[in-house]
Amino acid sequence: MTFEQYISHPAETDDGEPTLLVGEGDRFDDDGHLRTVADRMVEACQGQTLTDGTPAEPVAEVIGLTHDFAKLTRWAQKHLRDQPFQHSDEYRYHAFPSALVTLYCLLECRDEVGDYAAEVATLVVAGHHDRRSPPEPSKLAENYGRATPEGQPTADVREAYERVDKQFDDIDDKVPDRADRIVRAAAEGEGEGSWSGLREWHSDRTEPVDGLHDHLMCFAQMGDRDTGDGYYADVVRLWTALKLADQTAASGLEDDDIGGTLPDREALGQHVDDLNEGEGILADLNCLRDRARRGATDNVEALVASDDVDLITLPTGFGKTYAGLSAGLRAADINDSRLVYVLPYTSILDQTAGEIQSVFGVSPYSKAFTLH
Incomplete structure (x- = not known):
């Protein structure tokens, strides 16, 4: 099942228009939620630097362009339209598979971004709908990095990765061109990236599926990280920028309506x-x-x-x-x-x-x- 338009948020009112994920006719313009969020995040992070010396702007741009990527699945689109679907609710969840796209675009495609900045950005996207704020690396490790004493993913973790595979398969089956446009936009820079490249990268990093694969080890290490003040500050900086940009864009606020003024x-x-x-x-x-x-x-x-x-x-x-x-x-x-x-x-x-x-x-x- 495909949709004429892929949306990021439903209409605020009965006679309103939903927010488009990419833009009219798949254009990456200000009518699309992803581009609007990316632009507002870049503006919010302008001139800032992460603890490892990475400029915050390119990291913010990738977060904005990828944070809702997995809303391309039919399950997410049906949920946004309040339509029933047969799979469990977890199939409509988009944060973690979107975070994997963030990780790919920063780790593999943006040469100016190192492992540290890619990890922080991945945590921000994976936790951008968490009720706890800001997101904690220990939760990401618990959900996607746990293994048994025998060196195998726990049942819940294995199911999570199998579900991501099905979500990516669904996107590849229904809207591969849209997916490729988003990935290429986020991967823009000295490196190169594509939807097919992401699929291959993800497949390589989840082998063997019943062993300590690269994704599992990556998220397990996040839970073991010594999170000092700099790490926490970087998470808060990017997470608050995403929350500001995401919520103002979803609410239909124009750029001119966002800035504040001082009381008289x-x-x-x-x-x-x-x-x-x-x-x-x-x-x-x-x-x-x-x-x-x-x-x-x-x-x-x-x-x-x-x-x-x-x-x-x-x-x-x-x-x-x-x-x-x-x-x-x-x-x-x-x-x-x-x-x-x-x-x-x-x-x-x-x-x-x-x-x-x-x-x-x-x-x-x-x-x-x-x-x-």
Whole structure:
């Protein structure tokens, strides 16, 4: 069974259009989910470098182009269309077979990318739908790298690889040309890659099927890796870029709708000025709060230049929230960056979020403010 169009996500509404996996007429353009995600990931990772010195952009591009590759199977397409199919749910799962495509394109076809970067990218794609975030290499090792004491894959692991073989067979039987276009786009660079080359590579790396084949050993070693700060940072960097690009593309957001804006710092100043209009002790307290806010904000320019850390110490009720917000927004304005406000308890977070929304007139769904 083939489909006239291969989609990555169903329509958001009854009268809406589904998101195309590649693009109209199989064109690799902005109408296709894979190209959109790849472009947004590259932009998110621009100028960044992984721990091993690999530029993040080419790795991000391959992740974006391959992360939904296995949605080419008929089982995934039926699921996206809410149509029944006779196989178990595992046949519609696309993350792991797509991760193998990621591994092939980076390991075999991109000469500028080494084993370390290919491993991190493979983990990101394999775990991009995990409920735990970010993905853990131990889980990948558990699912695809476990062996018995006799040196054979466990039953679950062997079934997983047999299922991938059937998924690849289904793609090869129904849409080999589409598969080849995706692989060639992701493998672009000094190396060469193709769908037939990937099939041969995968077949070689899963022999013997009942032994310690290369794929199994690769994922087993991921679980044994000493994951230091650099490894974790690289996983988070690429995983968050994928989540941002994937979810915004699937939601139909245009590029111009993604960027954020800073809340208006003058709104905070006006709010504090209004507070100062009180009388008696409250008016005196508000004056002290305003003085603290202005002092913290006035120090920001020198603080940013020094690359140091500032500490605001005030008694309870003396305006640390407003002082911190004002100083943080000023620093973000100088650096042309965003402001992340971190709090240790949910109760304080909800209280502060409510105050921010009231003072700045924003909501968690606006460009100026979001709440996690």
